[in-house]
Amino acid sequence: MAPVTPEAHIEVRGLTMAFGTRVIQQELDFTIYRGDIFVIMGGSGCGKSTLLKHMLGLLEPAAGEILYDGSSFTRAGSAGRDAMRRGWGITFQSGGLFGAMTLGQNVGLPLQLYTGYSAAEIAEVVNYKLSLVGLGGFQGYYPAELSGGMRKRAALARAIALDPDILFFDEPSAGLDPISSRLLDDLIVQLKESMGATVVMVTHELPSIFDIATNSVYLDADTRTMIGYGDPRQLRDHSEQAIVRQFLSRSPAPPEGSASE
Numbered sequence: 001m002a003p004v005t006p007e008a009h010i011e012v013r014g015l016t017m018a019f020g021t022r023v024i025q026q027e028l029d030f031t032i033y034r035g036d037i038f039v040i041m042g043g044s045g046c047g048k049s050t051l052l053k054h055m056l057g058l059l060e061p062a063a064g065e066i067l068y069d070g071s072s073f074t075r076a077g078s079a080g081r082d083a084m085r086r087g088w089g090i091t092f093q094s095g096g097l098f099g100a101m102t103l104g105q106n107v108g109l110p111l112q113l114y115t116g117y118s119a120a121e122i123a124e125v126v127n128y129k130l131s132l133v134g135l136g137g138f139q140g141y142y143p144a145e146l147s148g149g150m151r152k153r154a155a156l157a158r159a160i161a162l163d164p165d166i167l168f169f170d171e172p173s174a175g176l177d178p179i180s181s182r183l184l185d186d187l188i189v190q191l192k193e194s195m196g197a198t199v200v201m202v203t204h205e206l207p208s209i210f211d212i213a214t215n216s217v218y219l220d221a222d223t224r225t226m227i228g229y230g231d232p233r234q235l236r237d238h239s240e241q242a243i244v245r246q247f248l249s250r251s252p253a254p255p256e257g258s259a260s261e
């Protein structure tokens with residue numbers, strides 16, 4: 001069989017991100033291919049969440065642009081941006097479920113806002129999406145009645161309500177025990193495969209990175225640019241940058257000037 005040429009899904013081109021005159025990262029250039037599970041990595045404060053916010057259009061680049069399926073999101077007008085956003089499912093670290101709404105209402109909200117479905121059709125999709133994340137039958141529960149892991153899965157059910165082709169996650173397993181975290185990883189892979197989606201996530205979790213990521217970028221806070229791009233296992237073993245190898249093999253160098261004894 002002829003090798004399948006990977007299809008660029010998201011392209012970050014010459015991206016510089018700044019708050020006022022303070023540059024956070026500059027000259028970021030990388031491609032996320034359709035079907036990737038792509039991880040944004042780097043030490044604390046290097047700009048991972050800021051990059052995700054640029055990709056989502058919550059922050060505007062100081063320079064450069066971001067393209068989806070070859071079209072510039074950065075240069076698109078609001079109608080063009082809205083059309084691109086329709087294909088995205090987003091879950092933030094906190095989960096972001098509305099506490100005063102049941103799981104069914106939470107998951108049904110995007111359907112109510114963006115589709116012309118009837119109440120019965122919405123209920124059917126909600127039941128299906130909840131069953132995909134292992135929460136079939138929980139539609140009447142409120143977020144406060146669930147465990148942290150269940151809330152994360154419910155947030156995922158809401159993110160996939162509109163059948164997105166890109167799923168964005170900021171620290172999906174933050175605050176979960178290792179087993180729940182592993183279950184969430186498995187679920188992300190399962191959903192990605194069944195929906196044919198591309199996944200973009202910020203995470204610190206090395207087990208997740210090695211278990212599920214197919215590609216990654218490493219942002220460096222000191223040089224304020226990317227110093228690693230590729231399969232994280234390859235980067236761990238072969239990166240030319242010691243700092244990337246150290247990060248991925250969990251052997252960080254002691255911070256400069258710190259007492260080691």
Ligand SMILES: Nc1ncnc2c1ncn2[C@@H]1O[C@H](COP(=O)(O)OP(=O)(O)OP(=O)(O)O)[C@@H](O)[C@H]1O
Nearest residue numbers: 019024042043044045046047048049050051202204
């Ligand atoms: N709205 C903002 N205004 C000004 N500076 C900001 C803003 N948001 C983030 N920053 C700064 O940008 C830098 C990058 O922050 P960001 O949250 O993107 O880092 P991160 O890599 O996601 O960090 P962590 O791993 O600790 O969550 C930090 O120095 C932060 O203080």
